[in-house]
Every structure is written in structure tokens, then in C-alpha cells.
Amino acid sequence: MKIPIITEFELKRVVKKKWFLISTILTPFLIIFYAAFPVMLGKAAQKKRVIGFVDRTGRVIAHFSSKKNAVKISLRTLKSLKGGEALLDAKKIDCVIVIDKNFLKNKKATLYMRNVADIALITFIRSTLTQITERFELENMGIDPNKLKEILREVKLKTLKFEKGKISKETMQSVFVLYMIFSMLLFMGLIGYGQILLRRVIEDKRSRIVEVLYSSATPYQLFMGKLLGVGIAGIIQIAIWLFLAVIGYFYGSSLLPNIAINSFFSKFVLFLIFFFSGFFLYSTIFLTVGSLVDTEEDAQHLMGPIMMVITLPFALSFILMQVPESWVTIFFSYFPYSAPYFMMMRATISSVSIVEIILSVIVVILTSMGSVWASSRIFRVGMLHTGKRPTISEVIRWISK
Amino acid sequence: MSGMIEIQRVTKFFDGLRALDNFSLSIPEGTIYGVLGPNGAGKTTTLRIMLNIIEPDSGEVFFEGKKVTLDLLSRVGYLPEERGIYQKERVIDVLVYLARLKGVRKGKAVEKASELLEKFGLKDRVNSRVEELSKGMQQKLQFISVLIHDPDILFLDEPFSGLDPINAELLRKTVLEKKGRGKTIVFSTHILEQAEKMCEYVALVSHGKKVVDGKISDIKRTYGKRTVKIEFEGKGEALNEIPHSSLRLYERFAELETTLEINEILKIVVDKVKILKIERTEPTLNQIYFSLIGGEGENTYNN
Numbered sequence: 001m002k003i004p005i006i007t008e009f010e011l012k013r014v015v016k017k018k019w020f021l022i023s024t025i026l027t028p029f030l031i032i033f034y035a036a037f038p039v040m041l042g043k044a045a046q047k048k049r050v051i052g053f054v055d056r057t058g059r060v061i062a063h064f065s066s067k068k069n070a071v072k073i074s075l076r077t078l079k080s081l082k083g084g085e086a087l088l089d090a091k092k093i094d095c096v097i098v099i100d101k102n103f104l105k106n107k108k109a110t111l112y113m114r115n116v117a118d119i120a121l122i123t124f125i126r127s128t129l130t131q132i133t134e135r136f137e138l139e140n141m142g143i144d145p146n147k148l149k150e151i152l153r154e155v156k157l158k159t160l161k162f163e164k165g166k167i168s169k170e171t172m173q174s175v176f177v178l179y180m181i182f183s184m185l186l187f188m189g190l191i192g193y194g195q196i197l198l199r200r201v202i203e204d205k206r207s208r209i210v211e212v213l214y215s216s217a218t219p220y221q222l223f224m225g226k227l228l229g230v231g232i233a234g235i236i237q238i239a240i241w242l243f244l245a246v247i248g249y250f251y252g253s254s255l256l257p258n259i260a261i262n263s264f265f266s267k268f269v270l271f272l273i274f275f276f277s278g279f280f281l282y283s284t285i286f287l288t289v290g291s292l293v294d295t296e297e298d299a300q301h302l303m304g305p306i307m308m309v310i311t312l313p314f315a316l317s318f319i320l321m322q323v324p325e326s327w328v329t330i331f332f333s334y335f336p337y338s339a340p341y342f343m344m345m346r347a348t349i350s351s352v353s354i355v356e357i358i359l360s361v362i363v364v365i366l367t368s369m370g371s372v373w374a375s376s377r378i379f380r381v382g383m384l385h386t387g388k389r390p391t392i393s394e395v396i397r398w399i400s401k
Numbered sequence: 402m403s404g405m406i407e408i409q410r411v412t413k414f415f416d417g418l419r420a421l422d423n424f425s426l427s428i429p430e431g432t433i434y435g436v437l438g439p440n441g442a443g444k445t446t447t448l449r450i451m452l453n454i455i456e457p458d459s460g461e462v463f464f465e466g467k468k469v470t471l472d473l474l475s476r477v478g479y480l481p482e483e484r485g486i487y488q489k490e491r492v493i494d495v496l497v498y499l500a501r502l503k504g505v506r507k508g509k510a511v512e513k514a515s516e517l518l519e520k521f522g523l524k525d526r527v528n529s530r531v532e533e534l535s536k537g538m539q540q541k542l543q544f545i546s547v548l549i550h551d552p553d554i555l556f557l558d559e560p561f562s563g564l565d566p567i568n569a570e571l572l573r574k575t576v577l578e579k580k581g582r583g584k585t586i587v588f589s590t591h592i593l594e595q596a597e598k599m600c601e602y603v604a605l606v607s608h609g610k611k612v613v614d615g616k617i618s619d620i621k622r623t624y625g626k627r628t629v630k631i632e633f634e635g636k637g638e639a640l641n642e643i644p645h646s647s648l649r650l651y652e653r654f655a656e657l658e659t660t661l662e663i664n665e666i667l668k669i670v671v672d673k674v675k676i677l678k679i680e681r682t683e684p685t686l687n688q689i690y691f692s693l694i695g696g697e698g699e700n701t702y703n704n
Contacts, residue, residue, distance in 0.1 A: 002471075002502060009498045013490065067466065207485025212546070214454040215479040215556075216502035384455065 002217045005234065006225020013194060014233035018238055019137045023192075024237050028244050031184055048072040049121055052084040052096040060099050064134045073122040081112065090115055101193060107133055178347035179321070179348040182271050183341055185238060187314045189275055190340075192306075193234045200226060201290030201383075210383045219380035227372070231279050238275065242268060267318065270347055273361055274340035280368035281336060282310060284375035286364070291382030292390060313338035319333035324350040334360055374399050405430035405585055406451060406554070411460030413446055413609075421457070422609045428587055428602070435596035436589040437686065438606035443584040444589035445482060447606070448558050449588070450470045452479055464554075473502040478552035482559040482589075484543050488532040492523070492542060495531060496549055503550035511550065521571070540568050544575060551581035555579060561595060573599070593686040605688065607694050617686070624689045628665060631655045632678040639673035653677075659671055 003220055014020055053075050055061040066073050077092055078084045084096035097111040105108055109129055111122065138145045206212045285306060293299045313332065320329045324346050333342035333356075343360045346352045381398040382390070390398075404427035413421040421443050422522045428434045436444045449455045451462055453469045464473045487495050494516055500510035518524050527535060534542065540563075547555065555576070561569050576586050576599065590596050594601055597617065604614035613620055631640065637650045640657065643666055648657040660665070663679055672677070684692075 005498070005501045009494075010495070013487075108583075179447065203487070207488070208481055208483040209485045210480055211449070211454060211481040212499065213502070215452040215474055216471075216499070217476060295536075384449075 002221045002224050003228065006217065006222060007020050009231050010200065010226050010229025012229075013200070013232055015236060020233070024240050027188065027237075028241055031181055034180070034184070047364070048074060048096070049118075050074050050076060050093040051125075052076050052078045052087060052093045054078050054081055054084065054096065054098045056101045057099055057103050059136075060103065060129070060132055066124070066128070071120055072126075084112065088112065094118070095121065095125075097129075099129075105134060106137055130206065144306060175348050176321070178267065179345050182267060182344050182348065183314060183317060185241070186271065186275060186278065186340055187311075189234050189238065190278055190282040191310065193279065194283050196233075197226060197230050197283050198286040198290045198303070199296065200230070200298060201287055201379075202293065202296055205291065205383050205386075206294065210345070214384070219383065220376050221377050223376040226371075227283055227287070228278065231276065231283070233278070234279065235272070235285060240271070267344070267348055270357065271344060274344055274364070277364040277368055278340035280372055281364060284368070284371040285310065288375045288378050288382075291379040292385075292395070294386055310337065313341045317341040321345055321349060329332040334363055336364050339364050368395065377401075402430045402624060405465060406587070407463040407466075407579075408447070408451060409461050411447075411450055411457040411462070413450065413455070413457050417576075420609050421450070424609065424655065426462070426604055426611065426614060428585065428677075430585050431580070431583045433576065433586045433588070433599055433603045435600035435603040436587065436606060436689070437591070437593055437596050437603050437700055439591050442591075442606040443609040444591075445558055446609075448479075448556050448589055451558060452477065458654075470505075473488065476553040477556060478547035478549045478550065478554070479556045480543060480560055480575070481557065482562065483596055484540070486531055486539060486546065487545060489529075490531060492518070492529055493527045493565070496505070496517075496546055496683070499537055499546045500542070500549040503548050509623075513549050513551075514545070517549060521545055537563070537565055537568055540564060543698075544568075548575070548613060552584070554585045554587065557586065559590055560588055561590065561592070594691060597686050605690050605693065607690075612690070612693050616689075621684055622691060624684075624693060626686065627660055628656060628682045629661075630678075630680050630682055631657070631666075633674040633676055633677065635674035637674065639670055642673075643669050 002009055049071060051073055053064070055063050055077070059074065064075065076087075076095065078087075081096060083326055086095065087093045088096060091114070094115070094117075095111055098110045098112070099110065100106075100110075107130075111125060113121075114124075132235065135145045137150060204213070210222075217225075286303075289302050289306065290297055293302060316332065316338065320326070320332065320342075323329055329342060329346065332338040333346055335342075339360045343352065343357060347357065377399045381401075382395075402554065403452040406426070406428040408424060411424045412419070418556060424443070424447065426436075426447070431460050436447055438444055450457050451469070453462070453471075453474060462469050462485060474539060488494040493511070496514040497507065497510040500513065501507060505513065515524070515527065518527055521543060521544065523534075523538060526538065531539065531542065536693075547557075557572075557576070560572055560576075564572060569598070576588075588600075589594075602614070602616055603620065605612040605620075623651075627653060632654055633640075634653065637652075638657050640648065640650060643657065643658045643659055644661060648655065663681060666679070667676065
């Protein structure tokens, strides 16, 4: 059997390299960084800001305050904008608000800032000033602002996930993070390992070692050996990440607070199934492109539009996350190229029956088998073809011949 | 005699162009066989078809009377014209991999690789990456990769192109050593002088067709123009009396093509000129090639 020999060699070619170790260690940090970025942004907004206040009405400043969870501020009363300019330059204050005499009538104020991109602060000042004008107007009309607030208070809706007859403790936020992690792993795995395959194939073709290999093994054996070798390298890397994730889980990661460990593992099994079947589906695209071109440069030209198309399911799954049971989402969870993302998403966000999952996996596997067949036939001829890039009709002839 | 390798009426098209046209060859066991012709004549295609790398559109290839299979190909070593080898991998890994693909067990492959690396003076490079080796060393590594499974048949496509004199000599010796052990060597070249020195059998190829094949000595006897060189004193015009197909006459020297034996020539001219020296020269393969395909071949070469 030659496939295991080829698989072993191709696997070692990937895992015995320095970058494999580096990417295995770096990627979890990158994912955590992406997942935790919004939280970090929120933290950054909590830095205390010093606001210079020129209040020509003399009535606004007393009501200008910040409640908990909002931006932290301290106020500094200024007589005029002039005094504020020096303080702004000296970085003693972050901004100056100028409230004109008829502010309560025309609702216009001016904000002078050193950093006009501080959107959190701008938003805070705008809403606080709006509340103050509302308050004065309500008082003028004889309405108690606190009472009105009570009347307008929103209903609190507790969102719990219902799955298989049980109420799960998972919240929207935690399942989002979970899907984010799995879909990013899926995306990076499918595209990343596909690109490794692309480079390998081009190397074999350009160095012409493929001729020697073709006199030792069938093109199909070489094709499958490469596919399996690189695919297993991907599985090894993900297994290492899983190991790190489990450690992280037991040592109290705050990212997935409400996900039960068995729920996590069932999602992980699903992920592995979709990764491996999806891997064949996506990798055959890269293998085909690799066997059609002579250089990596040619490959980049051809891959450009293809990359845009294969990134689409990943991006779309986040958009359609809000409607996990719409017909569009259901359609995409059975369409082979998007099924890995969409089934993962539906299984994580809402609940999906096992039959639906099996059906979707079958669709992916069948399409994978078809594309392995077609791609290996292109590979067989393409690897020996150099010079002019073959036309589409030639490629179709290679498949059918 | 039926050969160890038989190609029977093979035709192959590439993009509508006929690369091989009803091509047949018979390669006897234990010989050095040269497939000769200019670039583009179809030599590489012939080799690739014998190696099952590409399939012919029609016709068949047999090894020892059987259709070519991968099992049979495990007894074959192939050195392609454009030689490449994995650059980023370790020398030993590449050799063991290629040997295992030919059915050699892993342990045996490691052993054999070390043995050959030592023989070719690369012993201390076992764990180097291929890209760290000089071009000459990489060529040696390629020879080793062809020999590592001790093949019964070697296919060498333009093996001497790009080799430095040291490696060319090394390859020549290796080929002769293999022949000495009863192995069969098939090689293609466009340098006919080279083939003439090394091969016992040749096939001359032009535009995908076989022009002639067989033992070099037989070909020379059959197709060689029988050139006779004469050094003389006296009136050279007398040499016109010898029946000939061509005659080049100089002041004291003549070159003529004739089917007559030297004795018969002497009978005709012995009283007319003073013969200083007379000899029959053997035609070179080059001459035979051009005489068989005429100006067409010359154009091919010049292109």
C-alpha cells in the first residue's frame, strides 16, 4: 500500500517544520484576542476623562454626571474657552464643552476635543446633555422625570436556550463566542491547510519530482496521500488546541461562562466531522488549482476570486446567525460548501435534530467524494502539463477521459 | 528475439499534435539502449510511456511479456531530464521516501541510503536539508535516488545534460557497472557521439517516428555509406573510373562512396595513380542519421 507511505511523508513535511509549532501556539492567542477584543474595547472606554465645562446658563453643570457602567468623568469648571485651550494643549483635560446661554431652547452645544475619534466620550456627552434638556422641559411641563422614567422602563427579557426538552443555561453571548471559536478554527483550518496543499503541489510540479513519483505510484495514490497527510496534520494541530482549551476551561476561562462541558464536547465532535469532510471539499479546490498552474504567482491570480467565494459562507454565517431557522439559513446548512459553517452555527445557536446533522454531513461527504474524483483526474494530467494554462474545455476533457 | 521491454505500435497525441506515430521498439535485456534524436523528436514521450507516466492513445507496452504495472515499475529507476528533488527536506528522508515508494522496507531503505551516500561521498550530508547541498551534490543525490532500490532497469532521460565532468564520469561508470551486473539501461540523448560510445543498441527517432533501430554495428553495416579515403600521387581524374555514388577529389586526396571492396578499387586504379594510402572509414551515427532523414533532420537540429 503506497497511500500510507505518501501520507506519512506529507504529514511529516508539515508537522516537522518550525512554523507548525509557532502557528500551533500563536493561533489560540489570536482567537482569544479576537473573541476578547470587544471586552477589551469596553475596558478602554472606562478610562477617566477630564471634561472642561463652560456653562453660560449656569444650570446645566449641576446635572451633568455619570452613572455606573458609563464613562468615568471628572468635571472642571472653566470661565471661558480661552482658559480651556491651554489646558487642552497641556493634556490636563480631554475636552471642553461650551454651553451657550440659550442652550435649553435651541439645544446646541459645542465640544472641543483633542481626540475627535473618542466616540465613547462623544456619545456619552450627547446623551447626557439630551437627558438634561429633557429633564428641564419635563419639569417646565410639571411632569416628574423619575415617574416618566418608570413608565418608559423596558421589560426585562431573560433569554434561555431550550434544547432537547431541557432548559440549558447557555446564553446568547456564550453560544456566540462558542460559534465564533469553532467557525474561526474551521475557516483557518480549511483555508490554511488548503494553501499548504497548494504550495506542496506547485513544488512537486515545478521541481518535476512528480515524474519520478508517477513512475512509483499512481496519480490517485499521490493525490490521496497528500490530502490525507496534510489533513491529519490539521487534525493534530486542532487536537493540541482542544487540549489547551480543556485546560483553559478547567482553570476558569471567563469566555464561556455558561457552556456545559458535555455541550462543548458534542459541538467539538461535530466540528471534527465537518472539518474532515469539509477539508476534502475545500482542499480539492486548492489541489486542482495547484495542478493547473506552473508557479505560485499564477496560483495567486487564480486563487484571488476563488478565495472571495470560499470566504463567503464563513462571513454569511455570522449575518444569518440572527435567523437560524429561516429558509435561507436552512438552505445553506445543506449546501455542501456552506454546510460545515451553517450546521455548526445552527447546532450551536439553536437546536438541530440529529437527522438533520446526518443529512447535512452526507451531503458534504458525497460532494467531497465527487470533487476528490474530479480533482484527482485533473491532477493526473495537470501535474505533467506545463507552459500554456489549459482551457476550461481541456480540463473538462481530462476529467471525462 | 523478443525484448525485455517491448513497445508495440504506440501513438500519442498532445494538443492535436502527433508526438509518437505508430512507434515500436524492442529493448533486449542486459544492454545499454540509446533512444536518439533531436529535441522534440519524441524521446521523452517514449520514455514516459514505457514508465506508465502517460498513457498512449493507442498501442501497448510490455515488460517481460507482461503489461506494465506498478509492481513491475518497482524494478525500474528513472532519472528525468528536468531533475528536481524536495528542497526543504532532509537528504535521508527524501531517499528513504523514494525507496519506500519502490517497495523497499524502511529499515532496509535507511541502510541502503547510508551505503550509497558513503559511496558517492555524501556520508556527512545525511541530515542536511537538500537545499543546503551544492548543485553537484544534488545531482549525486538524484543518482542515489534512482539506484537505491537496486533496479533491474534504468531509464535515464538526457542523463549527461548539465552534469559537471566529475559527475558525468561518475554516471558513466555507474551505468557501465550496472550493465556489468546484467542490468538493462535505456537512455535518451540528442548527442549521438555519446550514444555511439556507450550503447550497444540504438533507436534513431525523428518527428515521433522510428527511423531505424538495432545493434549499432548492424546499423552501420546496413545504412552506413561506404566511404573510402585514398591518398595518391598522379592524375586524380582516373579515380572517376571507380563506380561511385559520390566523389570528392582534391590535389592528393579523394573521398568517395562506393560499394566496391578495396581490392576491386585497387584493380581499377593500380596502373593509373600511385596509391599512398587507402582505407575504408566507418560512418558515424550522425552521418547515418542525416543520410536517412535528409535535410529534414538537419533543419530539426538547427532549430
